[in-house]
Amino acid sequence: MESVTQRFYPVNPDFRNPFSRDRDRIIHSSYFRRLEYKTQVFLNHSGDYFRTRLTHSLEVSQIARTLATHLGLNAELAEAIALAHDLGHTPFGHAGGDELDKVMRKYGYSNGFEHNFQSFRVVTKLEKRYKDFDGLNLTFATLEGILKHSYPYEKPFLKENLKATFQLEFHPSLEAILVDLSDEIAYLSHDIDDGIKYGLIDFDTLRDSALVNRAIIYVEEVEKIGCKDSIFRHRFTSRLITILVYDILENNAVFHQEIPQCFKYNAAEPLPLTHTKEMEKEIKVLKKILFQSLYRHEEIAKKMFMGKRCVRKLYECFNDETSLLPKDLQKRIQNGEKTHRICADYIASMTDRYAIALYEELGF
Template sequence: MPNDHNLLGRAPFASDPNRSRGRLHAESGPGERSAFQRDRDRILHSTAFRRLQYKTQVFVFHEGDHYRTRLTHSLEVAQVARSLARALSLDEDLSETLALAHDLGHTPFGHAGEDALDKVMEPYGGFDHNDQTFRVLTHLERRYAAFDGLNLTWETLEGTVKHNGPVKDAPPTIAAFDKQWSLDLDGWASAEAQVAALSDDIAYNNHDIDDGLRAGLFTVEDLLDLPLVGPVFRQVRAEYPGLNGQRLRHEAVRRMIAIMITDVLTETRKRVAEHKPQSAEDVRNLGRALVSFSDEMIAADKAVKGFLFPRMYRHWRVNRMIVKAHRVLQELFGFFIQAPQTLPDEWRRSVADKDPTQTARIIADYIAGMTDRYALEEHQRLFDLTAKP
């Protein structure tokens, strides 16, 4: 019998691991761990998860030890998700699993790398990091004798695909899998998946403000007119006159995270009272998100993103990294598409006898799995004639 400590006090609309739709490939029972706990553990032990340590959030790995990477971001999202799920009496393990998995398909160099791969992959169906995450979970991780991928539960795969809502025009990997085992793409995901999606927003904005201030891309004064952010910084300054630097940042960010979490809980409880869902299927068929920010917080979140885009994500220092990232990944792709026989053995064997589209997808898989550091080193090996192969 699985450990059922997380079943106590469960909301009627929470996901129940004992009623999971199962796995594509049948396995023996979960033993002491629930099905969702096993999913979480498989993600934690995956190669793709370890690589997140050296994949960029905004800053390239060598710019400083204290900036966030995809790994630290994923851990922070998981912490917020678990807290929200517990407060809403949902399955904490499923929310944590989805939070830990959500960035596994990201390329080196953050969104700049994704844009670069999408451009070179345009003739072959494009590149999408959500689809790549799904490829990692269902195909690219090769740790088990009986199957490719991690063979996760239906609920984890569904939540990975639909955490931001119903999916229209599914990208290729997701579309192909959906034909094999339907993920109900036209419906909403579980409440646990919705929690993971909002936890990503909460962590992303607040921690990018922290990193942007740390990097000197903007100042506290630049933030004072923003909703949510400005009032919090003013309040902290009023309570602690003269507080500056690291402590001011951390105190303000801590409070902003708490405010956003409280807003999600208040709005979600209001929607639960309105709709009275009695099962996880009720959540999927609701026709709208059950877990949500309030309208006021949605507007504040949009304003913060609107500030961060030009002041951080398109700051001249970040733009230089973006241009470099585009060049590195496009040149790597161009090299391998012209000479696939130069790929490392495992990948070279994979492209044998493949058509051009399949070959391009395999090359994209190889490049997308690189860390920032490995991509730079591989580029140097291929384009510096004096470098060792």
């Protein structure tokens, strides 16, 4: 990569560092605001307490910034990547994205849909904020973190010049890997919190996880709060996050001495920023419990079935009858852009409520 702070278009310097500037551009974007009404796990209109893509992104950025600060990495870069990492997600969570990928392939578009690339597309093309160029003109370091997360990016979406720019065959920066770890910490903790709040899972089921048991025992024995207390769930969630964060800090303390404020790019092997082996095993057990008992719960399954049908029907409708698309999107097709990409951009940009309203308006 030519320079971690380089952008595709020149900018005049101001009072912010380059990654703080990225963060501000992301926060003020329309796609970031739309995350407020996009599903994380539970449909947005199901209850006021549930996390959305917006609150999830804020929680990820808070954890990532804390970890980066304590590990001597660049906190502003980690924060910017975290805030942008879900901008390309469709309505209805991963179920919506999986369905959009499936229906695009059914229509013969072999690349399908991939949310990392869609997030990259949002910040490089779809967000309209400047007269002279499309996108937000973020630094290359932030863009690479949005694309790669923790691994080389092997999907065939990018043009050859961009593949070379971001050297996609290599692993990303430590800050990007840190965001991936923070993403996992955030969703594990808040999915449990939301699931228990609405009675979709309980602590008795979760006690099969040694990780959960440790957090429960701490709250009960150290904080002296019983499981029937109204604040127990909140204290448990806080303790679970603390356990997971401490594991990363203790397992990677060497970074603070060896590579302060470092961006380490173009690594052929995975960089050693990880949980301990023991914690990785415990996380795997917890994920299995959540998959079986929460994510496949019939109440969630019913909502996701509806969401998938909504995405599928909207795509088929717009792909077959482009006159139903907004005028600016019709113009892009007339100017030579691929219909399947325009339809995917439009559906991925929708909030849950807008997609449902449009689905009903079209008579499905």
